[in-house]
Amino acid sequence: MSKVIIGIVAKHNGEIKKRPNTYIRDEVKQAIFDNGAIAIGILPTENEIKLCENDWNDTLTEKEREDLIDQISLCDGIIIQGGTQNDEYEIVIAKYCYDNNIPILGICAGQNNIVRALGGTTIKVANPEKHNNTTDDYVHNITINKDSRFYKIIQKNEIMVNSRHNNSVENCPLLNKVAFCEDGYADVVESEDKDFYIGVRFHPESLYKIDENHNIIFKEFIKSCKNKSNKQLILNI
Helix, strand or coil: CCCCEEEEECEECCCCCCCCCEECCHHHHHHHHHCCCEEEEECCCCCCCCECCCCCCCCCCHHHHHHHHHHHCCCCEEEECCCCCCEHHHHHHHHHHHHCCCCEEEECHHHHHHHHHCCCEEEECCCHHHHECCCCCCCEEEEECCCCHHHHHHCCCEEEECCECCEEEEECCCCEEEEECCCCCEEEEECCCCCCEEEECCCHHHCCCCCHHHHHHHHHHHHHHHHHHHHHHHHHC
16 A cells, blocks of 8 residues: 555543444544545554553563554554543553554643653643633644754744643653743653654644645655655565
């Protein structure tokens, strides 16, 4: 297949207790399809739900891990979605992608999980009434460090973003904080050592159709995945 394949990590629906299910947000998968790639789901392989936050542990069995990695191996890159809760397997996936230099984009809670995967922690924001805005509208601007990979993607010092979250990055020892809102919270973190390992606090999937600043995040992510795929093809040949 010539198209880039992006695996979107499915999240558990915490409101369904008796027969739980997983979901992928339509906005996220559509942003992938609209930018010329293929989106597929990455599903949890455990028999039970293992919700976690900063104090996570990797308790996957050998078979669960093998089944998870087999899914990842079908993909050129991974997206970890936003949501109200986090599962252990999401953090395990983020750690695996870092260790194997697989391009990854973490969105909102997905940013939490790529931070936690590398020994970092998150905290509650002091003013959730401002940052947990349930609409898709612009809420505040962010200032982007000029020496960051994210700046090379956006090519602007500031952009407007939406905001639907209660948490922020506290520390991230293997990642750089490279974009900030006026309250000082890190809206973007990234690795300078990997091809594409970026977490954003906002939701570009809700704005990409009307704002190229947000669409280009998906474009550059897919481009990085394609470059990674081409490199792997050359190695296999």
